[in-house]
Amino acid sequence: MSKELRSFCNLEGRVAVVFGCATGIGAASARRLAERGARVVLADIDEARVTDTAAHIARAGGEAVPVCCDVRDEARIAAAIRMAVDRFGRLDIVHNNAAAMHLVSSDKDVCSLTAELWDQTMQVNARGQMIACKHAIGPMLASGGGSIVNTSSLSGIAGELTSTAYGASKAAINQLTRAVATQYGARRIRCNAVLPGLIQFDGERPAGRGLPAALRESLKRHQLTPEPGRADDVANAVAFLVSDEARFITGQLLVVDGGMSAHQPFYADMRDLLDAV
Numbered sequence: 001m002s003k004e005l006r007s008f009c010n011l012e013g014r015v016a017v018v019f020g021c022a023t024g025i026g027a028a029s030a031r032r033l034a035e036r037g038a039r040v041v042l043a044d045i046d047e048a049r050v051t052d053t054a055a056h057i058a059r060a061g062g063e064a065v066p067v068c069c070d071v072r073d074e075a076r077i078a079a080a081i082r083m084a085v086d087r088f089g090r091l092d093i094v095h096n097n098a099a100a101m102h103l104v105s106s107d108k109d110v111c112s113l114t115a116e117l118w119d120q121t122m123q124v125n126a127r128g129q130m131i132a133c134k135h136a137i138g139p140m141l142a143s144g145g146g147s148i149v150n151t152s153s154l155s156g157i158a159g160e161l162t163s164t165a166y167g168a169s170k171a172a173i174n175q176l177t178r179a180v181a182t183q184y185g186a187r188r189i190r191c192n193a194v195l196p197g198l199i200q201f202d203g204e205r206p207a208g209r210g211l212p213a214a215l216r217e218s219l220k221r222h223q224l225t226p227e228p229g230r231a232d233d234v235a236n237a238v239a240f241l242v243s244d245e246a247r248f249i250t251g252q253l254l255v256v257d258g259g260m261s262a263h264q265p266f267y268a269d270m271r272d273l274l275d276a277v
């Protein structure tokens with residue numbers, strides 16, 4: 001293997017903060033960034049689990065510091081970023097991944113949605129990411145530039161029968177991503193979003209947590225690739241987007257969904273029809 005290929009997505013010398021990384025996609029992202037050489041601050045409201053994830057990274061030879069951080073609290077977000085700079089001397093990467101997933105099961109159609117649920121969803125998902133961008137930009141400029149990746153969702157680009165507040169929060173993240181990219185691109189800060197599809201978690205919980213099994217199976221019919229999506233698939237996209245190999249990519253929404261959103265809406269029905277004839 002050539003030296004150039006070995007160093008593909010090399011993050012040695014980089015410092016990252018991942019928000020929402022105790023479990024799932026965020027934990028996979030923190031692990032992947034550390035494997036590629038970044039020193040990582042792991043910020044999450046779930047102190048016990050984020051400490052475990054940091055210990056896992058350290059056992060694998062990476063450098064990771066856990067910090068208890070509720071992204072509803074601006075001072076906590078600012079403190080997590082300050083910790084990265086104080087501890088490691090710079091800031092290059094932020095992955096904004098925290099989301100109030102426990103609210104999704106109560107998030108139905110617009111007529112049954114309460115203003116309270118809307119506000120709570122927006123506060124964690126969209127406001128939290130905006131505040132993290134706001135506090136990351138200064139230290140990134142001081143480090144000569146940086147890269148931010150925001151976790152969005154397919155729910156932010158298409159209408160659904162449920163998840164009204166969740167989808168709106170993700171659409172806000174898409175626009176936040178373009179705004180940050182536009183405002184700071186000339187000063188070497190890139191900002192992109194990843195939009196996961198249906199993600200399967202190894203041993204932790206089934207794909208599409210909270211979805212009934214029949215609905216999960218039905219959704220899978222719309223995926224083009226046969227294998228289930230894994231948290232690592234999203235983590236790989238994040239590692240690429242924050243690397244120098246993606247230096248010409250900014251303001252983009254990268255869908256990581258096995259092709260679920262790539263086809264005509266009637267794809268699955270058409271397949272069933274063709275199979276039947």
Ligand SMILES: NC(=O)c1ccc[n+]([C@@H]2O[C@H](COP(=O)([O-])OP(=O)(O)OC[C@H]3O[C@@H](n4cnc5c(N)ncnc54)[C@H](O)[C@@H]3O)[C@@H](O)[C@H]2O)c1
Binds near residue numbers: 043151197
């Ligand atoms: N799992 C999927 O299929 C899927 C699909 C599309 C998008 N996503 C997005 O991926 C991201 C990760 O989701 P996941 O499925 O891995 O779920 P998850 O629940 O494992 O991850 C969410 C993380 O955010 C943390 N968090 C929640 N509230 C927080 C707060 N107030 N402050 C700080 N941290 C907080 C949780 O502790 C957890 O570690 C989310 O942004 C979600 O919207 C997931």
